[in-house]
Amino acid sequence: MVLAHLAGIKVFATGGLGGVHSGGESSLDVSADLTELGRTRMAVVSSGCKSFLDIPRTLEYLETQGVCVATFSDGRDGEVEFPAFWTRDSGSRSPLTIENEKEAAAMMYAQQALPLTSGLLFANPIPAQYSIAKNEMNTVIAQALHDARESGSAGSENTPFVLKRIREITNGDSVTANRALVETNVARGTKLAVHLSNLEQGRQYWTTGARKRSSQLTDASAVKAARSLNASSDTIRTAFPSTNAVDVIVAGSLAIDLSCDYIRPLTASLSSQPQLHTSNPASITQTLGGVGQNVATALHYLRSLPRLCSSIADDLAGSTALNLLAERGLQTVGIQTRGPGSHTAQYVAVNDAQKHMVLAMADMNILEDTSGDFDSLWKPHFDACKPKWLVVDANWHSNTLRKWLDAAKTSGAKVAFEPVSAAKSRRAFPAKLRSNAGLAAVPNHLISLATPNALELSSMHDAASDAGLFDREDWWRVIDSIGLSSSGSRDKLVSVTNNSLVDQGVPQQSLRLLPFIPCILTTMGEHGVLMTQMLRPGDDLLISPDAAPYVLSRSTDGNDIVGGVYMRLFPPVETVSRDEIVSVNGVGDTFLGVLIAGLTKEKPKNIVDLVDIAQRGSVMTLKSKEAVSPQILKLQSSL
Numbered sequence: 202m203v204l205a206h207l208a209g210i211k212v213f214a215t216g217g218l219g220g221v222h223s224g225g226e227s228s229l230d231v232s233a234d235l236t237e238l239g240r241t242r243m244a245v246v247s248s249g250c251k252s253f254l255d256i257p258r259t260l261e262y263l264e265t266q267g268v269c270v271a272t273f274s275d276g277r278d279g280e281v282e283f284p285a286f287w288t289r290d291s292g293s294r295s296p297l298t299i300e301n302e303k304e305a306a307a308m309m310y311a312q313q314a315l316p317l318t319s320g321l322l323f324a325n326p327i328p329a330q331y332s333i334a335k336n337e338m339n340t341v342i343a344q345a346l347h348d349a350r351e352s353g354s355a356g357s358e359n360t361p362f363v364l365k366r367i368r369e370i371t372n373g374d375s376v377t378a379n380r381a382l383v384e385t386n387v388a389r390g391t392k393l394a395v396h397l398s399n400l401e402q403g404r405q406y407w408t409t410g411a412r413k414r415s416s417q418l419t420d421a422s423a424v425k426a427a428r429s430l431n432a433s434s435d436t437i438r439t440a441f442p443s444t445n446a447v448d449v450i451v452a453g454s455l456a457i458d459l460s461c462d463y464i465r466p467l468t469a470s471l472s473s474q475p476q477l478h479t480s481n482p483a484s485i486t487q488t489l490g491g492v493g494q495n496v497a498t499a500l501h502y503l504r505s506l507p508r509l510c511s512s513i514a515d516d517l518a519g520s521t522a523l524n525l526l527a528e529r530g531l532q533t534v535g536i537q538t539r540g541p542g543s544h545t546a547q548y549v550a551v552n553d554a555q556k557h558m559v560l561a562m563a564d565m566n567i568l569e570d571t572s573g574d575f576d577s578l579w580k581p582h583f584d585a586c587k588p589k590w591l592v593v594d595a596n597w598h599s600n601t602l603r604k605w606l607d608a609a610k611t612s613g614a615k616v617a618f619e620p621v622s623a624a625k626s627r628r629a630f631p632a633k634l635r636s637n638a639g640l641a642a643v644p645n646h647l648i649s650l651a652t653p654n655a656l657e658l659s660s661m662h663d664a665a666s667d668a669g670l671f672d673r674e675d676w677w678r679v680i681d682s683i684g685l686s687s688s689g690s691r692d693k694l695v696s697v698t699n700n701s702l703v704d705q706g707v708p709q710q711s712l713r714l715l716p717f718i719p720c721i722l723t724t725m726g727e728h729g730v731l732m733t734q735m736l737r738p739g740d741d742l743l744i745s746p747d748a749a750p751y752v753l754s755r756s757t758d759g760n761d762i763v764g765g766v767y768m769r770l771f772p773p774v775e776t777v778s779r780d781e782i783v784s785v786n787g788v789g790d791t792f793l794g795v796l797i798a799g800l801t802k803e804k805p806k807n808i809v810d811l812v813d814i815a816q817r818g819s820v821m822t823l824k825s826k827e828a829v830s831p832q833i834l835k836l837q838s839s840l
Contacts, residue, residue, distance in 0.1 A: 202237050202238070202241045202320070203237070203241060205243060206242065206243055211242075211243065211244060211309065211394070212243075212246065212393050212394040212397065213244065213245045213246070213390070214386045214387045214389065214390030215245065215246070215247050215383075215386065216247060216286075216379060217247050217250060217251050217382075218234050218235075218245065218247045218250050218259075219233070219235065219250070219254075220234070220235065220255065220256065221235075221262055222254060223253065224255075225258060230359075235259065235268075236266065238263065238266060238268045238320040238322060239263075239265075239267055239320070240266075240318055240319065242312070242317065242318050243320040244305070244397075245320060245322050245323065246323045246386050246393065247322070247324060247325065247386060248284050248286050248324065248325055248385075248386060249272075249283050249286055249291065249326070250285065250286060250291075251285070251286045252286055252287060252288060252291070252339070252342050253342045253345065253346055253367075256285060256291045256292070257293050263322065264296070266319065268319050268321070268322055269296075269297070269319075269322070270283070270296045270322045270324065271297040271322070271323055272295035272297070272298055272323075272324040272326070273298075273299060273305075273323065273324070273325050273326065275325070280295065280298050281326075282294055282295060283295040283296075284324050284326040284327065285338070286379075287332070287333045287367075287375055287378045287379070288327070288338045289326040289327060289329065289332045289335075290335050292335075295324065299323070302393040302395075302396050305323050305393050306393055306396035306397040306399075307400070308321060310400045313527055314532070323393070325382075327378060327381060328381055328382070331381035332378070333371070333375070333378060341367055341371055341375075344366070344370055345363045345366035345367050345370065348362075349366070401523055401527045402515075402519070402520050402523050402524070447506050447582075447586035448506045448588060448589050448590070448801040449497075449505055449507045449588055449589065449590045449801060450507070450510060450535070450588045450590075450591050450592070450609075451493050451496050451500070451508065451592045451593075452591060452592070452594070452605050453491065453492045453493020453494070453509075453510075453511060453568075453593060453594035453596055453619070454492050454493050454511060454565050454594060455489075455493060455494045455509065455511040455512075455513055455526075456547055457487060457489065457490065457518045457546075458488045458489070458490030458549075458550070458786060459485060459486070459487055459548070459549045459550070460486050460487075460488070460552065460784055460786055461485050461549065461550065462484045462485075462552045462554075462556060462784075463475040463481055463553050463554050464481075464482040464484060464554070466482060473555055474553050475553065475559060483551075486784075486826060488826070488827060488828050489522055489828065490786065490787065490828045491546060491548070491565075491596075492594040492619055492621055492790050493509055493510075493511050493592075494522075495787045495790035495794065495828050495829050496592050496594075496794040496797070497509040497531060498529065498794070499793075499795060499829045499833060500797060500801075501529065501530065502829065502831060502833050502834050503794070503795065503798035503833060503834070503837055503840060504798075505798045505801050507531070508532050508534070508535045508582060509526070509531060509532065509533075509536065510535035510536070510537075510582060511535070512536070512537045512538075512539055512543075512567045512570070512573075513536055513545045513546075514539050514544045514545045514567060515539070515543075518544070518545035518547065519538065519545040522545060535582060537573065537578055539567060539570065543570070544564075546564060546565045546566075546567050548561065548562070548563045548564070549561065549562045550785075556782040556783065556784060556785060558785055563596075563622070568596045568601070569598045570598075579605070579608070580608050583608050583609065583611070583614065587612065587613075587614075589614060589615065590614055590616070590617060590797055590800065591605065591614045591615070591617070592793065593606070593616060593617075593618060593619070594618075594621050595618070595620050595622070595629065596625065598628075599628040599631045602629070603631075615649040615650070616647060616648045616650070617648075617651070617793060617796075618648045618650070619652055619789070619790070619793055620652075620653045620657040620658075621657075622657065623657050623659070623660040624660070626657040626661045627660055627663070629648065629651075629661055629664070630665040630667075631664070631668065632664075632667055640670065640717050641717075642673070642678070642716035642717055643679060643719050643762055643763070645675075646717055646718065649719060649720060650722070650796075650808075651718045651720075651721050652721075652722045652723075652792060652793045653721070653724070654723065654724050654726075655707055655723060655725055658707060658710050658711065658714075659706070659710060661714060662710040662714055665713070665714060670717065675716070676716050676717075679715070679716035679735075679762070679763060682760050682762065683715070683735075683754055683763055683765070684754040684756055684757060684765075685753065691703060693753055694708045694768070697750070697751055697753060697769060697770065699770065702770070707723060711733035711768075712766070719734065720733070720735070720808065721733045721734075722792075722796070722812065724792060726773075727773055727776070728773070729773045729816075730771045730812055730816060731769075732767070732770075732771065732809070732812060733767075733768050734808070734809075735765075735766060735767075736763075736765045736766065737763070737764050738760070738761055740765075741807075742809070743755060743764055751767050751768060752766070752767055753765070754766045767809070769809070771812050773816065774820065775817070775820050777820060777823055781824050783824055783826050784822075784825065784828075787822050787827070787828035787829050788819045788822050790828070790829065791818045791821070791833065792818060793815075794818070795811070795814060795836060795840075796808065796811050796812075799811040799815075799840040802840055814836055814839045814840065817836060817839075818830070
């Protein structure tokens with residue numbers, strides 16, 4: 202079991218299980234099998250315990266170890282007895298009866314959503330035609346145990362002696378039965394592994410409102426599977442992958458990432474940049490990625506409850522992605538598997554010798570597909586979960602992106618927008634939104650928070666300008682309430698940022714977008730983070746002495762929407778040397794994930810206090826080979 206678990210094997214088929222030996226209450230002769238089942242997550246398929254063991258005490262011991270025990274009905278109705286290896290009946294009722302491998306797989310899949318490390322024992326009775334009658338077997342065992350006592354056999358020598366005597370007394374019938382039960386257990390275990398794999402690949406979960414595939418689990422079997430784990434009615438909702446315990450819906454890309462780090466040859470004439478139009482030596486690593494997945498993983502590490510909603514294809518990359526998500530304990534119920542013609546998203550980053558990105562190629566076309574019915578595929582997640590936040594990235598088609606925003610608005614969830622790239626960031630402000638039917642200004646805004654880099658901010662600003670949003674009456678109303686010109690005041694902007702940023706127009710662009718996105722955190726790598734935030738009337742920052750240097754303006758027109766503007770340039774929390782940088786992939790996603798994790802806590806901190814914590818998370822990822830560093834777990838107490 203230990204070796205199988207280390208190898209990633211989840212189903213173990215064998216002949217029989219060890220147990221509590223006769224007189225074990227005095228001798229403490231208990232097989233190590235039972236203890237291992239209590240501490241190793243493994244599904245063991247066996248024909249119960251050998252008949253000469255103390256089966257009632259064995260079942261009691263397994264319950265003490267937290268091991269769920271279930272017996273396949275094998276065509277019988279009602280409750281069945283726990284099998285006793287050579288015979289189908291033991292005289293001890295099985296704690297649970299299940300019908301087939303699909304139901305057993307649902308139990309395993311449900312257990313993966315729980316913080317348990319114990320195993321599952323699925324007892325498979327010997328085929329009826331090979332079963333030795335219970336009364337006959339009891340007589341044989343009594344004789345074998347008597348002979349063992351007479352011979353002085355004890356401890357580890359006892360079982361081999363008893364098995365040998367049983368073989369002799371039954372004239373070899375026990376060996377024939379043994380072979381038959383091993384074969385049927387292997388067949389049962391194989392089917393169980395296939396059904397579990399299908400569940401993990403997303404082929405058999407519910408898609409609310411969508412057409413169910415013929416191989417899907419029924420509602421009744423799912424509930425029964427959860428109840429089989431001795432769960433309460435509240436736990437049932439958490440145990441099965443359709444759990445409603447969700448803080449954040451993360452709608453975005455799930456991809457396989459390839460990071461290609463250029464290895465500079467030992468030739469002085471060559472630069473640290475890879476050479477164009479030729480093959481370059483490199484170190485290439487593959488990880489699970491995608492903006493949505495990265496943010497969801499960060500939230501998961503920080504004990505928030507995310508649900509990742511994305512699309513994959515029915516291909517090897519998609520199967521790999523689902524299995525990796527399941528291993529991390531992330532929900533996969535929101536992952537839609539698309540049919541033929543699609544392929545799972547992939548991202549390839551080419552970095553120079555200092556691990557700085559030179560070029561990236563992203564194939565996220567699967568999220569561009571608008572053929573699916575949003576109202577049946579994705580909207581039900583809001584109705585079921587009532588999330589506090591939606592994190593959505595710009596990999597979606599602009600039409601689908603708008604549907605995500607509208608669904609969040611209807612459900613009362615706040616929205617965090619991750620622009621992804623300069624080109625895709627424009628999707629937040631498509632040209633057709635010129636009318637008031639498009640994105641509205643505060644307090645009717647759709648996006649509450651955005652985390653662009655400087656290039657993405659500029660692209661978003663240009664898109665909003667091209668869409669005519671800066672000419673609208675609701676935009677001017679907010680700008681007038683802020684008390685600044687639409688481009689800000691250079692002296693004021695320089696005082697809270699610096700000349701370089703103002704010359705680039707970064708703070709000015711943030712201010713112009715503020716009526717539509719009231720909090721913008723522009724990430725600038727080694728230059729820190731620029732926060733531009735609209736404050737509501739009565740916000741504590743408006744009266745805080747510590748915040749005073751960063752309050753750019755205060756509204757004086759007595760409106761109940763805008764109280765002022767807070768702008769602050771946060772310096773980097775740590776200077777990272779080139780030698781310490783392992784990968785730049787996922788750094789921005791980690792930043793956003795930490796922010797949202799902090800904002801979803803029961804008593805959330807002000808976002809101003811979360812920026813440096815989020816930067817610390819980014820640094821951890823910068824030094825990690827993973828797209829999101831597991832080290833961010835250390836930030837939990839800070840949140």
